[in-house]
Amino acid sequence: MTSTKKRDYITRAGWQKLADELDYLWREKRPHVTxxxxxxxxxxxxxxxxxxxYRKKELREIDRRVRYLGKRIDELTVVETTPDDPDKVFFGAWIDVADDNDQTHRYRIVGADETxxxxxxxxxxxxxxxxxxxxxxxxxxxVTLPQGERELEIMAIHYEPPTA
Structure with missing residues (x-):
């Protein structure tokens, strides 16, 4: 039987942030509340x-988050490689765009857990x-957004954090 489950991707930094939160909750926050x-x-x-x-409720919330993070971290696929074609937009890229009003925006494409x-x-x-x-x-x-359609022109693509 083949799995049709969609993969959930995350950057290394995003994964580390979740792992650090789990560690903090388990090693510091939970013992303090206990x-x-x-x-x-x-x-x-x-x-x-x-x-x-109050402390019973706080402990339940911590335990719920610890269970969630423990499961979620195991489900995520960390993307650490840069693409063969750095002139093309892929997961993890920082993209500078100009909209139809000549305003510039910088986006980074990341996993849902790190937006x-x-x-x-x-x-x-x-x-x-x-x-x-x-x-x-x-x-x-x-791009079709709730406010209507928007045109965006790709001005720059980076796979390392941009300096400005």
Whole structure:
């Protein structure tokens, strides 16, 4: 039986960030909350102990996130290689584009787990990324967004972090 499950890609930096979060939660945050919970439990009546109730809830949230991260990290495929053709847009690329109003934007195509609007890190599955994949320097693409169609011209493609 062949698997039809779609692969979830991530950059090395994105994977490391998730692994660091898991490590922090497991080695630092969870033991701290467990100690605080024990101290709150020692204060007596747990049914009216706000600190105890809060720490139990916090511990459940940490455990839920730890379980999620543990599973998710194992499901991800880290992409570490640069493409044979660096003049073409692939996963992990930083792309400078100019829109139809001559405003420039920088995007980086990353996995869904590492998207961040403030830095321009967009999911491989986003409309902009799907339109950019496989295109070359100077290509003009048309992207359909909720606000309507936008034209973007590819001005630069980088596979190492751009300096400016």
């Amino acid at each position: 100690r605080e919970l024990s101290a709150a439990a020692a204060e007596g009546d747990r049914s009216e102990n706000a600190e105890y109730i 961040e609007a403030a830095t321009g890190a967009i999911s491989l599955n986003s409309p902009v990324a799907r339109a950019l994949i496989g295109k070359r320097l100077g290509d003009v693409i048309v």
